Amino acid sequence: MITETDPIKHRIMIMSGKGGVGKSTVAVNLALAFVGNGKNVGLLDADITGPNIPKMLGIEDELPSADEELLVPVYLPLGCDHGLSVMSMAFMIEKDAAVPWHGPLRTDFVQRFVEDMRWNQWGALDYLIVDLPPGTGDETLCIAEFMDVDGAIIVTTPQDVALLDCRKAINMAKGIGIPIIGVIENMSGFVCPHCGYAIDLFGKGGGKRVSEEMCVPFLGSVPLDPQVVIAGDSGIPAVLEIKSATADSLEAIAERVSEFAESAEPESG
Numbered sequence: 638m639i640t641e642t643d644p645i646k647h648r649i650m651i652m653s654g655k656g657g658v659g660k661s662t663v664a665v666n667l668a669l670a671f672v673g674n675g676k677n678v679g680l681l682d683a684d685i686t687g688p689n690i691p692k693m694l695g696i697e698d699e700l701p702s703a704d705e706e707l708l709v710p711v712y713l714p715l716g717c718d719h720g721l722s723v724m725s726m727a728f729m730i731e732k733d734a735a736v737p738w739h740g741p742l743r744t745d746f747v748q749r750f751v752e753d754m755r756w757n758q759w760g761a762l763d764y765l766i767v768d769l770p771p772g773t774g775d776e777t778l779c780i781a782e783f784m785d786v787d788g789a790i791i792v793t794t795p796q797d798v799a800l801l802d803c804r805k806a807i808n809m810a811k812g813i814g815i816p817i818i819g820v821i822e823n824m825s826g827f828v829c830p831h832c833g834y835a836i837d838l839f840g841k842g843g844g845k846r847v848s849e850e851m852c853v854p855f856l857g858s859v860p861l862d863p864q865v866v867i868a869g870d871s872g873i874p875a876v877l878e879i880k881s882a883t884a885d886s887l888e889a890i891a892e893r894v895s896e897f898a899e900s901a902e903p904e905s906g
């Protein structure tokens with residue numbers, strides 16, 4: 638709930654057990670789906686060593702500013718009275734610079750991104766989405782410790798190796814008392830754009846199976862879609878604007894996430 642002292646209504650973390658399963662892609666598209674529904678959204682890239690969000694959003698020249706002691710995120714005005722505020726480690730380093738930092742230094746930066754940000758520079762936020770690095774390491778622990786998150790979304794691909802790590806991520810969230818919004822199965826099946834033949838490159842249905850086994854909600858599956866790669870690499874994440882099964886599945890997932898967030902809101906009056 639937005640209050641005078643807390644200008645952020647809902648905080649949602651996106652995590653995974655395994656790397657490269659599509660967390661940042663999901664984070665960007667979820668944020669854009671919310672913006673498309675008229676919400677004011679923040680996107681915090683808490684992947685300190687591999688920050689990808691600015692690239693995926695095509696942010697090249699803009700940088701955060703400082704206002705008194707606080708950092709002001711980069712703002713993309715995507716609606717007439719709402720938009721997307723973005724903060725990332727990528728804004729603080731040279732383009733190809735490595736960030737070979739031990740945990741304590743990474744934790745310091747994540748804590749700074751939690752405590753020293755003016756997210757409401759362009760109005761209170763309906764959602765703050767936090768994109769995390771893979772695994773159950775320092776950044777994830779730090780967000781869980783210092784941010785009052787509504788819940789976690791766990792992204793996985795369908796193959797067994799990813800599902801093995803997905804179970805660990807679910808257990809970590811359960812162990813530290815973070816509500817699990819649900820599991821997303823990404824890269825789930827590929828439909829050949831030429832012949833229409835469906836190939837389950839990484840298998841299919843594993844995300845749903847794990848959710849059922851571990852008694853957590855299943856939010857949906859997102860197909861393996863070359864358009865997603867083009868969108869992420871070009872910085873023009875237009876996936877949601879092109880009518881496709883991928884756009885439909887991402888929008889349906891965004892709807893389920895809002896239902897979760899709204900169900901947690903206290904009754905007004």
Ligand SMILES: Nc1ncnc2c1ncn2[C@@H]1O[C@H](COP(=O)(O)OP(=O)(O)OP(=O)(O)O)[C@@H](O)[C@H]1O
Nearest residue numbers: 656657658659660661662771860861862865866869
């Ligand atoms: N549904 C999809 N269809 C096709 N390609 C996808 C899909 N989802 C993600 N990708 C591609 O897979 C790659 C990895 O995605 P992404 O960077 O979002 O994963 P990640 O989990 O955030 O990775 P990391 O663990 O390194 O942070 C990117 O090139 C992205 O464009």
Ligand SMILES: [Mg+2]
Nearest residue numbers: 660661684689
């Ligand atoms: Mg990522």
